[in-house]
Amino acid sequence: MRGRWLLLSLLIMLSPLVALAQEGASISGVVKDAQGSVVPGVTVEAASPVLIEKVRTSVTDGTGRYVIPDLRPGTYTITFTLTGFATVRREGIQLTGTGVTTVDADMRVGAVTETITVSGETPIVDVQTVRRQTVLDQEVVTAIPTSRNSFAVSVLIPGVSLAFSGTLGSPNNAQDVGGSLGPSTESLSAHGSRLQDQRQAVNGVALSTMIGGGWGGGAVPNATGTSEFAIDTAAVDAALATGGPRVNFIPKDGGNRYSGTLYGSYATESFQSETSVTKENFPAIRANTIDKNGDFNPGFGGPIVKDKVWFFGAFRRAHYDKPIANTFVLPSNLSPTAGFAACKAGAISCDQGISDEKMDNPVARITWQISPRNKFAAYMDRAMRLRGHAMGSLTDPATGSVVWHTPTFSTGSAKWTSTVSSKLLVEAGFSYNRERYDNVYQDGLSKPYGSAAWYAGARHNDTAQGTLWNASSAQLGNYPDKYNAMTAVSYVTGSHNVKVGFQDAWGP
Numbered sequence: 001m002r003g004r005w006l007l008l009s010l011l012i013m014l015s016p017l018v019a020l021a022q023e024g025a026s027i028s029g030v031v032k033d034a035q036g037s038v039v040p041g042v043t044v045e046a047a048s049p050v051l052i053e054k055v056r057t058s059v060t061d062g063t064g065r066y067v068i069p070d071l072r073p074g075t076y077t078i079t080f081t082l083t084g085f086a087t088v089r090r091e092g093i094q095l096t097g098t099g100v101t102t103v104d105a106d107m108r109v110g111a112v113t114e115t116i117t118v119s120g121e122t123p124i125v126d127v128q129t130v131r132r133q134t135v136l137d138q139e140v141v142t143a144i145p146t147s148r149n150s151f152a153v154s155v156l157i158p159g160v161s162l163a164f165s166g167t168l169g170s171p172n173n174a175q176d177v178g179g180s181l182g183p184s185t186e187s188l189s190a191h192g193s194r195l196q197d198q199r200q201a202v203n204g205v206a207l208s209t210m211i212g213g214g215w216g217g218g219a220v221p222n223a224t225g226t227s228e229f230a231i232d233t234a235a236v237d238a239a240l241a242t243g244g245p246r247v248n249f250i251p252k253d254g255g256n257r258y259s260g261t262l263y264g265s266y267a268t269e270s271f272q273s274e275t276s277v278t279k280e281n282f283p284a285i286r287a288n289t290i291d292k293n294g295d296f297n298p299g300f301g302g303p304i305v306k307d308k309v310w311f312f313g314a315f316r317r318a319h320y321d322k323p324i325a326n327t328f329v330l331p332s333n334l335s336p337t338a339g340f341a342a343c344k345a346g347a348i349s350c351d352q353g354i355s356d357e358k359m360d361n362p363v364a365r366i367t368w369q370i371s372p373r374n375k376f377a378a379y380m381d382r383a384m385r386l387r388g389h390a391m392g393s394l395t396d397p398a399t400g401s402v403v404w405h406t407p408t409f410s411t412g413s414a415k416w417t418s419t420v421s422s423k424l425l426v427e428a429g430f431s432y433n434r435e436r437y438d439n440v441y442q443d444g445l446s447k448p449y450g451s452a453a454w455y456a457g458a459r460h461n462d463t464a465q466g467t468l469w470n471a472s473s474a475q476l477g478n479y480p481d482k483y484n485a486m487t488a489v490s491y492v493t494g495s496h497n498v499k500v501g502f503q504d505a506w507g508p
Contacts, residue, residue, distance in 0.1 A: 024069065024070035024071050024072065024098060024204075025070075025071045025072070025073060025095040025096065025097060025098055025099060025100075025101065026067060026068065026069045026070070026071065026098075026099070026100045026101070027046055027067070027068045027071065027076070027078065027093065027095070027100075027101050027102075027103050028065070028066065028067045028068075028100050028101070028102055028103075029044075029065070029066060029102050029103045029104040029105065030060075030063075030064050030065050030104050031044075031060050031064045031065075031066070031080060031104070031105045031106075031107060032064060032104075032105075032106055032107070033085075033106070033107055033108065033109075034106065034107075034108045034109070038060075038062075038063055038064025038065075039060060039064050039082065039085070039107055040060050040061060040062045040063075040064060041059060041060060041082060042059065042060040042064075042066070042080050042081065042082045042085075042105075042107070043057060043058075043059055043080070043081045043082065044057065044058045044059065044060065044066045044068065044078065044079070044080055045057050045078070045079045045081075046058075046068045046071060046076050046077075046078055046093075047076065047077045047078075047079070048071075048072070048074045048075060048076040048077070049074070049075075049255060049256065050072045050073065050074030050075075050253065050255070051071070051072060051074075052253065052307065052308075052310055052367050052369045052375065053369050053372065053375065054307065056068050056071065056419070057422055058422045058423075059422050061493045061495060063495045065493070065495050067492045067493070067497065069425055069490065069492055070417060070419075070425060070427075071095055072095075072227075072250075072253065073095055073096050073097070073135075073137070073227050073228050073250060074094075074095060075092060075093065075094055075095075076093040076094075076095060077089060077090070077091045077092075077093070078090040078091075078093055078103050078105075080105045080107060082107065084109060085107040085108065085109060085110060086107065086108055086109070086110025086114040086115065086116050087114065087115040087116065088105045088106070088107055088115075088116050088118060089115055089116070089117045089118065090103055090105070090117075090118050091117065091118075096135040096137065096228060096230075097133050097135035097228060097230040097248075097250075098133065098204075098230055098248065099131075099133060099135075105118075131232055131234070131235045131236055131237060132232065132233045132234035132235055133230055133231065133232045133233070134157045134230075134231050134233065135228050135229070135230050135231075136153050136154075136156075136228065136229040136231070137227070137228045138223075138224075138226075138227065138228070140153070141153055141223055141226075141229065142223075142263060144156070145178050145179060145265075145267075146176050146178075146179055147176050147179045147320070148179075148223040148295065148297075149220045149221075149223070150188075150200070150220070150221070150229055150231075150247045150249070151176070151186040151187075151188060152176040152179075153229060154188050154229070154231050154245065154247060155175070155176070155188070157190075157231060157233060159190055159191045159233060160188055160189070160190050160231070160233060160245060161188070161189050162175060162186050162187070162188065162189070163186075163187045163188060163189035163195050163198075178267065178271070178272055178290060179265070179267065179290060179293050179295070179320065188245045188247070189245070190233040190234065190244055190245040191233070191234070193243055193244065193245065196242065197242040197243050197244055197245070198242075198244070198245055198246070198247075199240060199242060199244065199245075199246040199247075200246070200247050200248075200249070201246065201247070201248045201249070202221070202248075202249045202251065202379055202381075202411070202413045202431065203248070203249070203250060203251060203377070203379070203413065203415055203429075204248060204415070204427075204429070204486075205413045205415055205429040205430070205431045205484060205486060206431060206484040206486070206503065206505065207249075207411055207413070207431055207433055207484070208433060208482060208484075220359075220361070220383060221249045221251075221363065221381055221411075222297070222299075222314045222315075222316050222361050222362075222363035222381060223263070223297060223316070224261060224263055224297045224298065224299035224314040224316065225251055225252055225299055225312065225313070225314035225363040225364075225365065225381070226249050226250065226251055226252065227250045227251060227252045228250045229247060229248075229249060229250075230247075230248040230250060231245060231246070231247050231248075232244050232245060232246045232248070233245045239488070239499070239501070239503070241503070251312070251363075251365045251379055252299070252301060252312040252314075252365065253301070253310050253312060253365065253367045253377070254301030254302055254303065254310035254311050254312040254365070254367065255301060255302060255303070255310060256302075256303050256306050256307065256310075257302060257303070258300070258301070258302035258303075259300070259301065259302065260298065260299060260300040260301070261298070261299045261300075262297075262298045262299075263295065263296075263297040263298070264294075264295065264296050264297070265293075265294065265295045266292075266293070266294040266295075267290060267292065267293055267294075268290075268291070268292040269286070269289065269290060269291055269292065271290075272289055272290065286323040286352060289322065289323060290320070290321070290322050291321040291322055291323055291354050292319075292321050293318070293319060293320045293321060293322075294318065294319055295316070295317075295318045296316070296317045296318070297314065297315070297316040297317075297318070298314065298315060299312065299313065299314035299315075300312070300313060300314075301313065304366075307369065308368070308369055309366065309367070309368050309369070310366070310367045311364070311365065311366050311367075312364070312365050313362070313363065313364045313365070314362070314363050315360075315361070315362045315363075316359070316360070316361040316362075316363075317358075317359070317360055317361075318358070318359045318361070319356070319357065319358045319359070320355075320357045320358075320359075321354050321355070321356050321357070322354070322355055322357075323352045323353070323354060323355075324352065324353045324354065324355050331348060334348075357385065357386070358385065358386045359383055359384065359385045359386075360383070360384045361381070361382070361383040361384075362381075362382055363379075363380065363381045363382070364379075364380050365377065365378070365379045365380075366378050373418055373419045373420065374416070374417075374418045374419075375416070375417050375418075376414070376415070376416045377414070377415050378412070378413070378414040379412060379413045379414070380410070380411075380412045381410070381411045381412070382409070382410040382411075383408070383409050383410075384408050385408065408435070408436045409433070409434060409435040409436070410433075410434050411431065411432065411433045411434070412431065412432055413429060413430065413431035413432075414429065414430050414431075415427065415428070415429035415430075416428050416429070423491060423492050423493055424489070424490070424491055424492075425489070425490040425492065426487075426488075426489050426490075427486070427487065427488045427489075427490075427501070428486070428487040428488075429484075429485070429486045429487070430483070430484065430485050430486075431483070431484045432481065432482065432483045432484070433481065433482045434481045481507050481508065482505060482506075482507040483505065483506055483507055484503070484504070484505045485503070485504045485505075486501065486502065486503045486504070487501050487502060488500065488501030489501060
């Protein structure tokens with residue numbers, strides 16, 4: 001067994017891997033001279049205002065190739081320098097997601113002070129990896145009328161659909177329409193993949209709970225605090241234990257100047273076409289629509305210490321009121337049976353029940369450039385959700401028995417990266433995910449248990465009529481907390497690279 005592992009390790013190290021498996025974007029290319037011969041020893045610098053360290057550097061190897069890994073999304077200027085050759089500068093290189101962008105250079109003999117600036121678009125197609133990744137940036141997430149969570153935007157990718165909703169094994173019927181999904185926790189499927197294959201991560205550090213093989217989690221990261229959603233749907237790298245899909249939230253870092261952004265939206269039922277179905281003799285039921293929703297999502301960031309410590313914070317307050325299928329509000333002076341009969345006969349009006357969902361979601365990130373080669377970043381996301389009367393009520397809404405906190409969750413991650421040299425990158429990260437489903441009785445129903453007032457407001461199930469009324473029962477149902485740790489070492493040359501490391505997850 002020992003010999004097998006040694007042989008496997010040698011084979012991996014000797015394999016001419018071109019693509020680098022890591023959690024940031026990469027720039028790679030070949031440098032040649034005027035005669036088309038490769039040029040080793042060229043210093044390649046990638047500079048961008050999105051880098052707290054300002055510049056990342058590499059050197060071409062004996063085949064003229066170079067790789068600069070683990071770069072933040074943004075616009076870069078690439079500079080190629082070598083004594084005896086004119087300096088070559090490529091500007092406006094746009095990086096997104098975790099793909100590899102090819103930037104080649106042709107150098108010619110020239111004066112030391114001579115600089116050649118190459119203009120023109122650089123193709124952003126990743127021709128070095130087989131991974132299928134779609135990057136949805138802030139411009140896309142803001143412009144499309146959805147709930148602005150990973151589940152609502154990921155289904156815009158061909159081949160991706162919602163697999164399940166809510167609890168494990170519960171079929172989904174809640175495709176987002178104009179923001180109707182709200183902050184719900186769903187599960188994604190890519191080309192028919194299994195429910196258990198879904199994974200979420202923040203800056204490459206895993207984020208999920210212990211249920212269902214690790215797919216679960218109510219994490220709905222703050223959209224304004226997120227720079228990009230990078231969604232892998234096929235051929236994911238070996239650092240992921242499952243086949244995906246994987247959603248990697250790439251958070252904003254801040255910058256060397258103070259800046260902010262503000263997102264707001266509001267809509268009512270009059271903003272949509274009417275979609276309704278008929279149930280027996282009841283009035284038309286609105287299906288898969290909204291009653292009203294709104295989203296207020298400002299963000300602000302900048303330097304705590306220029307070129308040393310950056311911050312970015314965002315706050316989101318959102319509400320999603322939507323009709324509930326087969327649920328009606330009946331007069332409280334009638335019993336449920338009499339109320340249903342009067343509603344069917346048209347003797348009284350019976351409005352459709354409304355699920356009132358609210359969410360407060362603060363998020364914060366700190367990035368610290370400890371030294372020129374060492375960087376540390378910490379991220380904290382917390383969301384508090386509330387439903388005033390769970391799934392509406394079949395009687396007067398005031399008698400809905402339960403207040404749902406569904407869920408209150410907090411997630412956090414920290415990651416340290418060290419560029420030991422232009423060829424050696426070391427990473428270590430930690431994250432946790434905590435969710436609480438505390439559904440409690442409304443005031444007046446919590447005690448005394450079993451009293452007439454409690455019984456009148458508690459949930460009832462008439463099996464003969466096939467009807468339910470009042471809200472569901474109180475419960476304390478929590479997903480197990482989960483903790484994740486990872487570390488990796490990447491050795492990168494222009495022509496070859498290898499990455500080794502481990503991931504561990506534990507929890508009750």
